[in-house]
Amino acid sequence: MKVIKAMSYADLSKKAAIVMAAQIIRNPKSVLGFATGSTPLGAYAELARMFADGAVDFSGIVSFNLDEYYGLAAAHPQSYHYYMRQNLFSHVNINPDNIRIPNGVAVDPEQECAEYEQSIQDAGGIDFQLLGIGRNGHIGFNEPGEIFTDKTHLTYLASDTLSANSRFFGPGEKMPTQAISMGIGTIMRAKSILLIASGADKADALSKMINGPVTPQMPASALQYHRDAIVMYCD
Ligand code: PGA
Numbered sequence: 001m002k003v004i005k006a007m008s009y010a011d012l013s014k015k016a017a018i019v020m021a022a023q024i025i026r027n028p029k030s031v032l033g034f035a036t037g038s039t040p041l042g043a044y045a046e047l048a049r050m051f052a053d054g055a056v057d058f059s060g061i062v063s064f065n066l067d068e069y070y071g072l073a074a075a076h077p078q079s080y081h082y083y084m085r086q087n088l089f090s091h092v093n094i095n096p097d098n099i100r101i102p103n104g105v106a107v108d109p110e111q112e113c114a115e116y117e118q119s120i121q122d123a124g125g126i127d128f129q130l131l132g133i134g135r136n137g138h139i140g141f142n143e144p145g146e147i148f149t150d151k152t153h154l155t156y157l158a159s160d161t162l163s164a165n166s167r168f169f170g171p172g173e174k175m176p177t178q179a180i181s182m183g184i185g186t187i188m189r190a191k192s193i194l195l196i197a198s199g200a201d202k203a204d205a206l207s208k209m210i211n212g213p214v215t216p217q218m219p220a221s222a223l224q225y226h227r228d229a230i231v232m233y234c235d
Contacts, residue, residue: 001223003210006234009198013042016130016196016232020047021056023128023192028060031120033129033182034088035066035140036080039196040130041087048091058094062123064116065101066131066140067181070154072104078168078175079104102152102180113152113180120152120186129190133197136160137205137218141181144217150185154178184222193229195220206233 006012020043023030034040050056065080074081081101089099100119106112120126131139136158142149143158156178157165169175187193197206209220210231216222223229 001210001226002230004230004232006232008234009042012196012198012232012234013046016040016043016194017046017050019194019230019232020128020130021050024056024058024061027127028057029062030060030127031062031064031123031125033064033066033126033187033190034084035130035132036083037132039132039198043130043196044088044091047088051092056092058092061094062098063094063100064120064123064126064182066129066187067179068102068104069176070104070109070178070180071176074101074104076104078173104176104180106180109154109180113154116180116182117152117186120182126186126190128192128194129187131187131193131195131220133195133202133205133209133220134158134161135164135201135205137209137220139184139187139195139220139223141179142184142187142219144219146216148185148216148219148222149181149183151183152180152186153183154180184216184219188222188226191228193223193226195223195229195231197231197233200235202233203235206231 068080072079103112208218214221214224
């Protein structure tokens with residue numbers, strides 16, 4: 001893994017956006033894997049700005065998101081469908097037909113997971129995957145556990161994740177306890193990976209993922225075995 005320290009959140013966001021823009025410029029038909037959460041917001045704003053400046057063209061891009069809450073429809077303001085629309089897709093010229101995010105209200109979640117995994121394969125695999133990291137070391141919603149999951153699956157959120165993400169849900173708003181997430185295998189099959197992290201509350205997970213043993217108790221540690229992974233962080 002290549003580890004890069006940015007000077008600030010603004011610097012991290014700019015550098016991450018530049019790496020993603022370079023991927024799009026190098027291959028305008030890239031299959032991109034997107035992440036949600038607070039950390040990528042600055043990078044998405046930078047990408048939107050680069051698009052407005054004419055520096056980057058999303059028209060040939062195919063996108064897959066890492067995960068979606070199970071139980072939230074696309075129109076729900078806390079869904080990742082909504083997040084992506086608000087923070088990136090409505091600001092760039094990506095073709096709506098090329099956007100894939102797991103369906104959080106699929107009647108048959110097992111079938112949804114299998115079809116999602118298949119559609120990644122059918123697209124030729126993910127060229128570039130953006131990741132955040134949870135305080136507990138999760139990537140996507142691959143929570144610490146006994147095994148590294150392989151494929152897209154329905155999973156329960158860890159209690160740490162429930163408390164970390166509860167900040168997005170208003171009083172009286174019920175937070176889902178399950179999600180559909182790409183597996184660690186799905187993520188590891190991406191050709192290039194960029195993991196971004198910001199703030200002191202991620203320092204412990206970062207140091208364990210980079211320097212600790214590769215273990216499903218620290219899901220992000222799997223990236224130590226990836227051939228082209230960058231970890232970019234700021235304090
Ligand atoms: P955050 O989430 O960017 O909101 O901290 C990251 C994650 O949980 O993967």
